[in-house]
Amino acid sequence: MVADTDPVAPLMRKLRARDVVSAEEENALRDSISEIRDFAAGRTVIGVGANVTHSTLVVDGIVSRFKDLSDGQRQIQELHLAGDFTDLHGFLLKRLDHNIGALTRARIALVPHERLRRITEEQPHLARMLWFSTLLDAAIQREKILTIGRRTALGRVAHLVCELHLRLEIVGIADESAFGLPLTQLDLADATGLTSVHVNRMLKQLRDDGLMTFRGGTVTVHDRDRLRKVAEFDPAYLYLERRPR
Amino acid sequence: MVADTDPVAPLMRKLRARDVVSAEEENALRDSISEIRDFAAGRTVIGVGANVTHSTLVVDGIVSRFKDLSDGQRQIQELHLAGDFTDLHGFLLKRLDHNIGALTRARIALVPHERLRRITEEQPHLARMLWFSTLLDAAIQREKILTIGRRTALGRVAHLVCELHLRLEIVGIADESAFGLPLTQLDLADATGLTSVHVNRMLKQLRDDGLMTFRGGTVTVHDRDRLRKVAEFDPAYLYLERRPR
DNA sequence: CGCCTCATTGAGTTCTGTCAATCCCAGTGG
DNA sequence: CCACTGGGATTGACAGAACTCAATGAGGCG
Numbered sequence: 001m002v003a004d005t006d007p008v009a010p011l012m013r014k015l016r017a018r019d020v021v022s023a024e025e026e027n028a029l030r031d032s033i034s035e036i037r038d039f040a041a042g043r044t045v046i047g048v049g050a051n052v053t054h055s056t057l058v059v060d061g062i063v064s065r066f067k068d069l070s071d072g073q074r075q076i077q078e079l080h081l082a083g084d085f086t087d088l089h090g091f092l093l094k095r096l097d098h099n100i101g102a103l104t105r106a107r108i109a110l111v112p113h114e115r116l117r118r119i120t121e122e123q124p125h126l127a128r129m130l131w132f133s134t135l136l137d138a139a140i141q142r143e144k145i146l147t148i149g150r151r152t153a154l155g156r157v158a159h160l161v162c163e164l165h166l167r168l169e170i171v172g173i174a175d176e177s178a179f180g181l182p183l184t185q186l187d188l189a190d191a192t193g194l195t196s197v198h199v200n201r202m203l204k205q206l207r208d209d210g211l212m213t214f215r216g217g218t219v220t221v222h223d224r225d226r227l228r229k230v231a232e233f234d235p236a237y238l239y240l241e242r243r244p245r
Numbered sequence: 246m247v248a249d250t251d252p253v254a255p256l257m258r259k260l261r262a263r264d265v266v267s268a269e270e271e272n273a274l275r276d277s278i279s280e281i282r283d284f285a286a287g288r289t290v291i292g293v294g295a296n297v298t299h300s301t302l303v304v305d306g307i308v309s310r311f312k313d314l315s316d317g318q319r320q321i322q323e324l325h326l327a328g329d330f331t332d333l334h335g336f337l338l339k340r341l342d343h344n345i346g347a348l349t350r351a352r353i354a355l356v357p358h359e360r361l362r363r364i365t366e367e368q369p370h371l372a373r374m375l376w377f378s379t380l381l382d383a384a385i386q387r388e389k390i391l392t393i394g395r396r397t398a399l400g401r402v403a404h405l406v407c408e409l410h411l412r413l414e415i416v417g418i419a420d421e422s423a424f425g426l427p428l429t430q431l432d433l434a435d436a437t438g439l440t441s442v443h444v445n446r447m448l449k450q451l452r453d454d455g456l457m458t459f460r461g462g463t464v465t466v467h468d469r470d471r472l473r474k475v476a477e478f479d480p481a482y483l484y485l486e487r488r489p490r
Numbered sequence: 491c492g493c494c495t496c497a498t499t500g501a502g503t504t505c506t507g508t509c510a511a512t513c514c515c516a517g518t519g520g
Numbered sequence: 521c522c523a524c525t526g527g528g529a530t531t532g533a534c535a536g537a538a539c540t541c542a543a544t545g546a547g548g549c550g
Contacts (some may be wrong), residue, residue, distance in 0.1 A: 021461030025436075049481070067391045069477060075394040077387045089380040092373060097384055097482040121369065123349040128337060131376055138383040140344055142322045145386060146312045148394045149320040149438030153506070184528065195507055200530060232314060236294070237342035302535055398538065429496065445498060461547095491550100498545070506537080513530070520523085 001220065007036055009237045010083030010171040015129055017170050017240055018136075030117040033057070039102040045086070046100040052090040054110040058082050061106025062183065067098045076191040079103075079164065083171040085094055087136050091116050095239045104182045139237045148193040149210045151232070156192040157202040158231035161212060161219055166235055175226070182217035206230075250273040252281055252354045255328030255416040260432070262415050262485055263381075270371045277360040278302070284347040290331070291345040294321045297335040299355040303327050306351025307428065311435065312343045321436040323386055324348075324409065334378050336361050349427045349485055384482045388481035391440040401437040402447040403476035406457060406464055411480055422469070451475075 008030045015021050020197045036059065039045055045063060046052060065087075080086045086100050091113050102108075107242060120127040140163070147159050164181060168174035185203070189196040200231040207213050213220045221227060251267055253275045260266050274437070284399050290308060301308075303381065308325040310332075322343060325331045333358060336358050347353075365372040371452050409426060413419035430448070434441040451457050456472045458465045466472060 017366040040334075045533085065387070066385070069391070069395055073317045073392040074397045077390045078538090089383065091485060092380055093384070097484070098387060117515055120373075124366065132337045132380075134376075134383065135337055135379060138334065138379065138386060139338070141383060141390060142310070142312070142343060144390050145322045145393060146314070148390060150314050150318045172529095178251045186528080197508080201506090204530080239338060239342070298540090430498095431496080440539055441497085442499090442540080449498080491549085493549085495548090496546085499542090499543085503540070504537105505539085506535105508535070509533090511531085516525100516527095518523105518525080520521100 006030075007033060007057070007107075008174075010059065010081075011057060011085075012083075012209065013171045014083040017131070017242075019129055021126075021129070023172050025124060025129075026124065027124060028119060030128060031083070032111045032119065033109045034112050034115070037108050037110065039106045039108060041102055041104050041106075043102045044099060045102055045106075045108060046090075046096060048097065048099045049095055051095050052087060052113075054112050055088050055091055055116060056086045056100070057109040058084050059084060059107040061102060061104045061108075062181075062189070063106050063108070064103050064187070065098050066101065066103050074190045075193060076187070077190060078137060078144070080116045081164070081167055082173060084137075085111075087134060088116075088130060089137075098234060103187055114203060120166055136239060139239065143237045153192075153194055153198055154202050154205060155198075155231055156194065157188065157199060158194055158206060158211070159233055161214075161221075162224075162228050162231045162233035163238075165219065165224075166176060166220065166238065170238075170240070177222075178218060178220045181214070181219045252278060252302070252352075255326075255418075256302060256306065256330075257328075258416045259328040260378070262487075263283070263377065264307060264487060265372055266371075266374070270368065270374075273364060274290060274372060277356045277364065278354040279357050279360070280355045281351070282355065284353060284355050285349045286347055286349050286351075287293060288347045288453060290353060291335075291341060292345055292352075293342065294340055296340050297332060297359050300333050300336055300361060301331045302354040302356060303329050303331060304352040304354050306347060306349045306353075307426075308414075309346050309348050309432070309436070310343050311346065317389050319435045320438060321432070323382060323389070325413055326409070326416060326440075327418060329382075330356075330375075334377060335359075335381075348432055384484065388482045398437075398439055398443055399447050399450060400440065400476050402433065402444060402457070403451060403472055404478055405433065405437055406459075406466075407469075407473050407476045407478040408483075410466060410469075411462065411483065415485070420445045422461060422467075423465045427461070428462045462477060469490060 012026055055161060058080050060082050063074045063086050065078045066074055066076045068074045075225050087096060090096055165174055165179055168179050183200045186196040189199045203214050211223050255270055303325050305327050308331050309321045310323045311319055311321045313319045330343060335341055392401050396404060410419055410424055413424050430444045431441040434444045448459050455467050457467055
């Protein structure tokens with residue numbers, strides 16, 4: 001499951017998909033990690049309202065950012081994959097307005113805010129890349145607002161799969177036509193604003209239409225073009241172009 | 246309509262609700278404005294994909310950030326009020342993945358990226374406040390994901406009103422019990438992921454229940470506590486506490 | 491005065507949710 | 521080796537929320 005033993009490897013892939021990162025910057029990031037922890041599936045990494053002193057980088061596994069309503073309904077606001085900082089924003093906000101939980105077994109690196117502060121003071125370009133990655137999160141969240149607000153149930157599920165597929169490819173843990181996604185249908189429901197029953201029906205339809213199969217924690221994409229068409233998926237919001245420094 | 250002739254006045258109120266801002270920082274922000282432009286209601290401020298060289302600060306009016314689907318459905322991802330930067334993130338992203346449009350007549354200040362870069366290099370605390378304001382946008386967007394994904398239609402409308410009420414109070418253009426909101430019901434529909442017909446029905450219900458009235462571009466809140474209860478509105482996500490420097 | 495946009499309302503439809511039963515399968519213990 | 525268990529997946533029948541279509545009303549503006 002852990003493709004790389006280097007905890008910053010996925011992060012570097014993610015950053016290098018968008019910008020040039022020097023070896024010193026890579027080392028600075030590696031050195032910023034104070035500790036690496038493993039979380040069991042279902043465990044809360046950071047609860048809402050907690051004061052945070054570390055930011056957390058996903059090294060392996062899938063982590064969700066979510067909020068619940070009083071009747072118990074849950075909404076996953078973003079799924080974080082290997083290479084994502086789940087709460088870089090905690091560095092400035094100091095407390096979180098949502099929860100962070102491990103959906104699968106997850107390995108998470110802790111980065112003390114103190115070291116982030118040093119980076120912002122001493123390494124402007126690296127600091128800008130970190131800022132950029134919070135903006136990328138925001139762009140992903142904006143797309144989710146569009147998805148949940150206006151796409152049909154089928155499009156929502158398809159869009160989620162398209163996005164996760166591409167994001168996993170970027171960090172090197174997805175094939176062209178298949179990738180591991182060890183989530184339950186309830187997790188997908190919480191991420192798409194649907195019920196698990198309806199997610200099940202939509203998955204069946206996608207399967208019957210020959211677009212994709214989700215089984216045993218693995219997604220197999222049979223027809224990526226048509227899947228993207230159903231999802232109306234346009235990866236522009238993921239900003240996958242190298243920017244000049 | 247324009248309460249203050251100082252273009253940065255709403256921004257200063259917004260920042261000072263969360264942090265201490267020095268007079269020099271205030272002046273630096275004022276000096277960062279290169280130009281102020283007026284837009285008619287309905288005008289596009291920045292189209293999707295456009296390369297941006299300026300960030301835009303709303304001085305007066307209401308500006309929306311939105312995306313459309315191919316069938317013409319629109320989703321407003323965030324409403325920006327006086328004091329909000331609509332695309333501070335454009336400073337790093339360089340192009341936008343969404344549109345920015347004026348929903349009402351709007352006055353907008355342009356801030357060249359060059360001057361923002363100088364701020365990030367010379368004024369770390371001010372730079373951090375600007376970064377903070379992009380994180381605040383992200384927090385507002387996360388709350389919208391929850392709203393659209395899991396709240397009922399009635400709760401969505403009520404939540405939007407509660408949020409706008411509080412945000413307008415912060416910048417000093419709302420009373421305790423009333424505020425101007427010159428939007429159409431279609432705008433509210435695009436912001437809540439509903440249809441205008443259904444928004445109309447929800448507004449009627451809120452009115453009949455004695456919670457609030459929306460008429461002639463003005464919201465009158467009759468019972469703020471109950472409205473917040475219906476919306477399950479918790480302002481924690483707006484981070485309205487002064488943070489120690 | 492007439493036009494145009496927006497608001498309002500009713501009737502009927504469709505999509506998604508709810509409830510509940512059944513199935514599947516991996517893990518456990520006998 | 522097999523029965524048992526429990527969490528998820530699947531399916532059907534039904535309910536209900538939100539949408540669509542369409543007509544009417546209200547108000548602002550030239």
